[in-house]
Amino acid sequence: MGYEHKDIEKKWQKIWDDNHVFEASNDFSKPKFYALVEFPYPSGQGLHVGHPRPYTAMDIVSRKRRMQGYNVLFPMGWDAFGLPTENYAIKNKIHPRIVTENNIAHFKEQIKSLGLSFDWAREVNTTDPDYYKWTQWIFLQMFKKGLAYKKEMAVNWCTSCKVVLANEEVVNGVCERCGAEVVRKNKSQWILKITEYADRLADDLDMVDYIPRVKTQQRNWIGRSTGAEVDFTTTTGDKLTVYTTRPDTLFGATYMVISPEHPAIEQWKEKLANYEDLIAYRVEASKKSDFERTELAKDKTGVCLDGVKAINPVNGKEIPIFVSDYVLMGYGTGAIMAVPAHDTRDWDFAKKFSIPMVEVVAGGNIEEAAFTDIETGTMVNSEFLNGLSVEEAKKKIVEFLTEKGIGKEKVNFKLRDWIFARQRYWGEPIPVVFCEKCGCVPLPESELPLRLPDLENFEQTDTGESPLSKLDDWVNTTCPCCGGPAKRETDTMPQWAGSSWYFLRYIDPDNNDALASEEALKYWLPVDWYNGGMEHTTLHLLYSRFWHKFLYDEGVVPTAEPYAKRTSHGMILGENSEKMSKSRGNVVNPDDIVNTYGADTLRLYEMFIGDFEKAAPWSENGVKGCRRFLDRVYNVAQNVEDGDEYSAELEASFHKTIKKVTEDIEALKFNTAIAAMMALLNEIGDKGSINKAELKTFLTILSPFAPHLCEELWQQHGFEGMLANGKWAEYDESKTVDKSIQIPVQINGKLRATITVSADAEQAEILAAAKADEKIKSYIDGKQIVKEIYVKGRMVNLVIKG
RNA sequence: GCAGGUAUGGCGGAAUUGGCAGACGCGCUAGAUUCAGGUUCUAGUAAUAGCAAUGUUGUGCAGGUUCGACCCCUGUUACCUGCACCA
Numbered sequence: 001m002g003y004e005h006k007d008i009e010k011k012w013q014k015i016w017d018d019n020h021v022f023e024a025s026n027d028f029s030k031p032k033f034y035a036l037v038e039f040p041y042p043s044g045q046g047l048h049v050g051h052p053r054p055y056t057a058m059d060i061v062s063r064k065r066r067m068q069g070y071n072v073l074f075p076m077g078w079d080a081f082g083l084p085t086e087n088y089a090i091k092n093k094i095h096p097r098i099v100t101e102n103n104i105a106h107f108k109e110q111i112k113s114l115g116l117s118f119d120w121a122r123e124v125n126t127t128d129p130d131y132y133k134w135t136q137w138i139f140l141q142m143f144k145k146g147l148a149y150k151k152e153m154a155v156n157w158c159t160s161c162k163v164v165l166a167n168e169e170v171v172n173g174v175c176e177r178c179g180a181e182v183v184r185k186n187k188s189q190w191i192l193k194i195t196e197y198a199d200r201l202a203d204d205l206d207m208v209d210y211i212p213r214v215k216t217q218q219r220n221w222i223g224r225s226t227g228a229e230v231d232f233t234t235t236t237g238d239k240l241t242v243y244t245t246r247p248d249t250l251f252g253a254t255y256m257v258i259s260p261e262h263p264a265i266e267q268w269k270e271k272l273a274n275y276e277d278l279i280a281y282r283v284e285a286s287k288k289s290d291f292e293r294t295e296l297a298k299d300k301t302g303v304c305l306d307g308v309k310a311i312n313p314v315n316g317k318e319i320p321i322f323v324s325d326y327v328l329m330g331y332g333t334g335a336i337m338a339v340p341a342h343d344t345r346d347w348d349f350a351k352k353f354s355i356p357m358v359e360v361v362a363g364g365n366i367e368e369a370a371f372t373d374i375e376t377g378t379m380v381n382s383e384f385l386n387g388l389s390v391e392e393a394k395k396k397i398v399e400f401l402t403e404k405g406i407g408k409e410k411v412n413f414k415l416r417d418w419i420f421a422r423q424r425y426w427g428e429p430i431p432v433v434f435c436e437k438c439g440c441v442p443l444p445e446s447e448l449p450l451r452l453p454d455l456e457n458f459e460q461t462d463t464g465e466s467p468l469s470k471l472d473d474w475v476n477t478t479c480p481c482c483g484g485p486a487k488r489e490t491d492t493m494p495q496w497a498g499s500s501w502y503f504l505r506y507i508d509p510d511n512n513d514a515l516a517s518e519e520a521l522k523y524w525l526p527v528d529w530y531n532g533g534m535e536h537t538t539l540h541l542l543y544s545r546f547w548h549k550f551l552y553d554e555g556v557v558p559t560a561e562p563y564a565k566r567t568s569h570g571m572i573l574g575e576n577s578e579k580m581s582k583s584r585g586n587v588v589n590p591d592d593i594v595n596t597y598g599a600d601t602l603r604l605y606e607m608f609i610g611d612f613e614k615a616a617p618w619s620e621n622g623v624k625g626c627r628r629f630l631d632r633v634y635n636v637a638q639n640v641e642d643g644d645e646y647s648a649e650l651e652a653s654f655h656k657t658i659k660k661v662t663e664d665i666e667a668l669k670f671n672t673a674i675a676a677m678m679a680l681l682n683e684i685g686d687k688g689s690i691n692k693a694e695l696k697t698f699l700t701i702l703s704p705f706a707p708h709l710c711e712e713l714w715q716q717h718g719f720e721g722m723l724a725n726g727k728w729a730e731y732d733e734s735k736t737v738d739k740s741i742q743i744p745v746q747i748n749g750k751l752r753a754t755i756t757v758s759a760d761a762e763q764a765e766i767l768a769a770a771k772a773d774e775k776i777k778s779y780i781d782g783k784q785i786v787k788e789i790y791v792k793g794r795m796v797n798l799v800i801k802g
Numbered sequence: 803g804c805a806g807g808u809a810u811g812g813c814g815g816a817a818u819u820g821g822c823a824g825a826c827g828c829g830c831u832a833g834a835u836u837c838a839g840g841u842u843c844u845a846g847u848a849a850u851a852g853c854a855a856u857g858u859u860g861u862g863c864a865g866g867u868u869c870g871a872c873c874c875c876u877g878u879u880a881c882c883u884g885c886a887c888c889a
Contacts, residue, residue: 002841041889083888156887166887217806217884290885292803326803345803414804415886422887495889534806534883542886571883579882608827610815614808615882622814625827628842635842672816675826682826685843744822749870751822787869795821799869 002631005598009708013115021724022066022074022117028523030071035062036503036563038532038540039077039124041495042103044088047110048580049588049606049618054531054569056603057612057670059116061529063704064665066117067728073524074117075506077124078104082495083166086426090458096426100127110591114599115707117724122509126498131505132428133449134515135497138547140431140442141554147193150440153419154286155464157185162462164423173287184286187464190421190430190491194546198222198413200560201545210566211613214537221538223414228398230337230407232256232310235318236268240310243332243412246342246374247401248393251382252360253337254350255320256310257302259327260285262334265305273306278323285325293325300326300349312337313406314383314397324349330416341366361390418543420494425458425467427492435479435486444480452492466490499540500547503527503562515556522558530563533571541566567668570614572606577617588618600706601627607670607705629678630709633702636681636690637713643691651735653683654697658731661701670705677702692717700729745770746797747779755796763790770796 016022035058040051062074080100089096104125111118124131142148156165160180164187169176194201202222205215227245234240240256258264260282269275281303285293302324309318326345327336340350341357347370350357357366362380364371371377374390384400385393401407421430431443431450443450453474458467468490469475479486501515507524508516532541541563548562573579574586581587593602605626610616646654657680664673680698684690690698696719703710703723714723738759743766745753753775757766767788770776780800787799 038889043889079889164887167885168888170887213806220805221885223805419887424887494887499889533889536884536889537806538884539886540889608814614815616814619814619828621828629827631842671814672826675816678826742822746821746870749821749868754822789821789869791821794818795870797821797869 002627003634003709003712005600005708006595008712009113009115009594009599012708012711013112015722016115016117016724017120019722020121021722022072023119023121024073024075025071026520027071028519031069032524032528033062033065033070033072034524034527034529035065035072035074036506036527036530037076038536039079039499039502040107041079041082041084042100042107043084044099044103045582046103046106047590049590049593049602050572050580051111052114052116052590052602053572053606053609053612054533055111055114055116056606057569057668058529058531059118059603060607060665060670060704063117063707063724064662064728066724067700067704067726072117073122073506074119075122075124076111076116076118076120077122077502077506078107078126079495079499079502080104080125080127081427081493081498083168083424083426086424086458089426095454096458097127113591113594114603117707122506124502124505124509126428126495126502127426129449129451130512132498134505135428135493135501136431136448136450137445137515138501138551139428139493139497140445140448142192142550143432143442145550145554147196147550148420149191149193150188151191152186153189153191154184155187155189155423156182157464158182162464163460164464167289170289173292181287185464187423189419190489192418192420192546194418194543195413195415197546197549198224198415200549201415201542204545204549204561208561208566209564211568214534214541214566214568217537218542221415221542224411225413226409226411228401228407229333229410230313230401232313232337234311234321235309236271238264238267240264240321240335241333242335242337243410244337245412246339246394247397247407248379248382248385248390249339249342249360250312250314250337250397251385252339252341252358253312253319254340254358255322255338255355256335257322257324257327257338257346257349258335259329260323260325261329262323264335265323268305268308271307274303277303278305281323281325288325290328290330293328300324300345300352302349302353304353313401313404320355322349322353331414332412340370342370342372344370344372346370360385415542418496418546420497421491422494423460423464423466424492425452425455427494428452428497429468429492430489432489433477433479433486434489435481435484437484438479438481438486441479441481441486447480466492468492496540496543500544501551503530503544504548504551504557518558521556525557526559526562526564529565529567531567531569534568537568567613569612570610570616572609573615573617575618575620580618586618593623597623597627598630598708600630600709604630604674604705608674610671612668612670629681630706632681632685633698633706634709634713636684637695637699637717639689640695640717641689641691643693645693646697647687647691647694649687650680650683650694652738653680654694655731655733655735658697658701658729659733659736662728662731665704674705697729699723700726741793743770743793744795745773745776746795747776748799749797752776752779759793763792766790766796770798 037054037058062072066072085096085099089099156170158165158175158180160178170182175182202219202224225245228247229241229243232240265278302322305321310321311318338346340346341359342361358381359366360382361377363377377390379385379388379393398409429450429452433441435441453471475488477486477488504516508520551557552560576586578584605623657676660676661673699710699714711723740756741759743755743757744751753773755769755773783800785798786801789797
C-alpha cells in the first residue's frame with residue numbers, strides 16, 4: 001500500500017502558489033535569511049538530475065528557517081546568454097531569443113515540479129533588457145573609473161572556418177567543427193582590471209565563512225607571491241628584466257629564458273644569426289594554449305639566441321639566453337633567470353640542453369634532482385650570501401639589488417586581467433562608441449539599455465568580427481559627445497557579466513531607477529548562504545566578488561563582500577560511476593523519477609545519496625528505498641492514537657532525533673538527518689503505534705525534505721494551519737540523554753567486554769565495575785595492570801603486562 | 803604540468819573529530835503473507851576459523867607517533883574537479 005504522489009504533489013504546489021507562501025516579505029523589521037543557489041544556464045537538454053541536489057539542499061534550509069521565524073529570500077532565475085544557445089540558433093536558423101524562451105519554459109516547468117520553495121515573484125533573466133540595462137550600467141561605471149580598457153590579446157582562430165573559437169571548441173589543437181588547425185591570433189579586446197582588486201580579493205577571504213577548500217583554491221588562483229625583479233644586462237647593452245620568487249639563488253643563474261613572444265627578439269633582429277628559427281619557434285608555440293605549454297614539462301623545447309648573451313649582474317658572467325614556450329608572456333615580465341640546481345623545470349631544461357648547474361643552496365643532491373627545499377638549505381657559492389639560510393639570503397640580496405639600483409622587491413599575482421569581450425551575437429552589447437574626434441566614448445546612462453538588435457544571420461564574419469558588425473544601420477551612429485559620426489562597439493560581453501551581480505537584482509527585481517533600492521540592499525545583504533559547484537570556485541565566484549567590491553567602492557552596495565557563507569555540493573554520476581553524458585548513455589531524466597516515484601522521493605533520495613559535498617553515483621534501487629520509507633510514513637499515519645505528549649518509550653528518541661535533524665540541516669549533513677528519521681520510524685514500527693503528538697513532530701521535521709506528503713498528512717489529521725507556515729519542532733536537551741550507558745572495556749586497546757552503568761557514575765565506580773566483569777577478570781587475573789584509562793562516558797582501557 | 807580534493811563491506815555511505823569500525827539505505831539469504839509474480843512483514847548479512855561460545859584479521863599501499871589511529875605525521879599509488887572564450 002502506498003500513497004498517490006501525483007495527486008498530492010500537484011495539489012500542494014497549487015495551494016502554495018495561490019497563497020504566495022514562499023514570497024519574501026518586504027517587512028524589514030523581521031530577521032532575514034538570504035539563501036542562494038547558482039541560477040542555471042537553461043540548456044536545450046533540460047534539467048539534469050544534478051540540478052535538484054543543491055536546489056533541494058538550500059530548499060530544506062530555507063523551509064526550516066521559515067518555520068523558525070525568518071523572513072527568507074530564496075530566489076531563482078536564468079543565466080541565459082551564452083555560446084551553446086547561439087550555436088544551436090545558427091545551426092537551426094532560429095533566433096537565440098526564441099531558443100532561450102523555449103528552454104526557460106521547459107526548465108521552469110521541470111523545476112516547479114520539484115516543489116522547491118522559490119520566490120517566483122522575483123525571477124530574473126540576464127537576457128531581459130530591463131536586466132542587462134544594469135549589467136551595462138555597471139560596465140560603464142567601471143569604464144569611467146578606468147577599470148575597463150582595450151588591449152591586444154590572443155584569441156583562438158580557426159584557419160578554415162575563419163572564426164574566433166572558444167577554448168572548449170578547440171580539441172587537441174584543431175577546430176571541433178571542421179578539424180582544421182587552430183592558431184593564436186591577436187585581437188584588440190576589452191579587459192577588466194580585476195588585478196587591481198587582487199590584494200583585497202585575497203585578504204578579505206579572512207572575513208567570510210567559506211568552506212576551507214574554496215578559500216585555498218581562491219587564494220592559489222590569485223597566487224600572490226613576493227619575489228623580486230632583477231635587471232640583467234646583455235651583450236647588446238640592453239636591459240632584460242626578470243621576475244623571480246627566488247632572488248636568493250641569483251648566483252646560480254646559468255642561463256635565461258624569454259617567452260617566444262618577448263619583444264626583445266624583434267629588438268635584436270639584426271644581431272640574431274638565427275632570427276628565422278626563433279620566429280618559426282614562435283609560430284609553433286602560437287598553436288599551443290598556455291595550458292599545453294606548461295603541461296609538456298617532461299619534454300622541454302627551446303631555441304638558444306645566437307648573437308646575444310646576458311650578463312649575470314652579481315658575478316658578471318656571460319650566460320646564454322633561450323626562447324622556450326614554458327615561459328609565458330602573461331606572467332611576470334615574460335623572462336626568467338634559470339637556476340637549474342634549484343628549480344625543477346629549469347633542471348629538466350638544463351639536462352636536455354647540457355647547460356652547467358651551479359649549486360647555491362647546499363642540502364640536496366643536484367646530480368639527481370633540483371633541490372627546491374627552502375626550509376633546510378644553506379647558501380654556498382654565493383659570495384656575501386654564503387652561510388645564510390634561504391630566508392635570510394632573500395632579504396639580503398633584495399637589499400643589495402635595491403642599493404645598486406638593479407632590482408627591487410616585487411609582489412606578483414598569478415591572477416590575470418579578465419578578457420571581457422566576445423566576437424559573438426548572444427550577449428550584452430558593450431555600450432560604447434568610437435568617434436574619430438573624441439575616441440572611445442561611453443553611452444549616456446539615459447540611453448541604457450542598449451538593446452541587442454535583431455539579426456537574420458548569427459554567424460561570425462570571416463574577419464573574426466562579431467555578427468553585429470554586419471548591421472551597418474546599427475553600427476553607424478552619432479557620437480554622444482560631439483554629435484559627429486561614430487561607430488558602435490560590436491563585441492558583446494561574456495556570459496560571466498550577467499551572473500556577476502544577479503543576486504543583487506533578486507533583492508529588488510522591478511526597480512527602474514537603480515539596480516536595487518538602497519533600503520532593500522541594506523536589509524538583505526550579504527547573502528547569508530550561497531551554495532554552488534566547485535567548478536565555479538575560481539571564475540564565477542571571484543568575478544562576482546570583484547564586481548561587488550567595485551560596487552561597494554562606488555557606494556552602491558553596503559557590504560564589502562557579497563556572500564557571508566559559501567558551501568559546495570558534489571556531482572551526481574551515472575549508475576556506472578561515470579559522469580552522466582549522452583554519449584555514455586547513462587543520463588537519468590528527473591521528469592521520469594518525478595512521474596514514477598514523485599518529487600518527494602527524488603528530493604529525499606538526492607539528499608540521502610551520500611555526503612552532500614562529494615560526488616555520488618545514481619542508483620535506481622536507492623530511489624526505491626526512499627519511496628519505501630515515504631510509503632511507510634504514510635501507512636503509519638493511517639492509524640494514529642490520541643495523545644498530547646510523546647509516549648514514554650519514544651520520548652528520548654524524539655528529542656534526540658529533533659536535535660539531530662535540526663543540527664544536521666545546518667551542517668549540510670542531510671544524509672544522516674534522514675538516517676535518523678528512518679531509525680526513529682523503525683522504532684515506531686517496533687512499538688506498533690504512533691500518537692498525535694508524535695506524528696505532528698515527525699511530519700514537522702520531515703517536511704523540509706518531503707514537503708508534499710507531510711503537508712497532506714498534516715491536513716488529513718486536522719493539524720492547525722499549513723505546515724509550510726508552521727513552527728519548527730523544539731527539543732529538550734535534558735531529555736536527549738540516556739539514563740544508563742554502555743561503556744566498552746578494552747584490554748591493551750582491544751575490545752573485550754561492554755558494561756552497563758548509570759549515566760552519572762563516577763570514574764572509580766566504573767573502573768571497579770570493569771574489573772569486576774567476568775570476562776575482564778579472566779584477562780587480568782595474574783597480570784599486572786600498568787595503566788587504567790577512562791574517557792568520560794566513552795570507554796575504559798586497561799593496560800596489562802606479563 | 804599547476805592548484806584543490808577523494809580513497810571504509812557486494813554497493814551508496816556512517817563514525818560524537820584520537821576512544822565499541824560498518825549507523826541508515828540498497829543488494830543478497832531464509833521464513834511469513836499471496837493461486838502466482840509484485841508488494842508488505844520477520845530474522846540474518848565485513849572477511850576468516852569454528853556446531854557454538856569465541857578467536858584472528860580488517861578503513862588504497864608502506865612506515866611512524868600513541869594505552870588506543872579511518873582520524874595525527876612521513877612517503878607512495880589510483881581516481882575526481884578546475885586551469886581563465888563551456889557555464
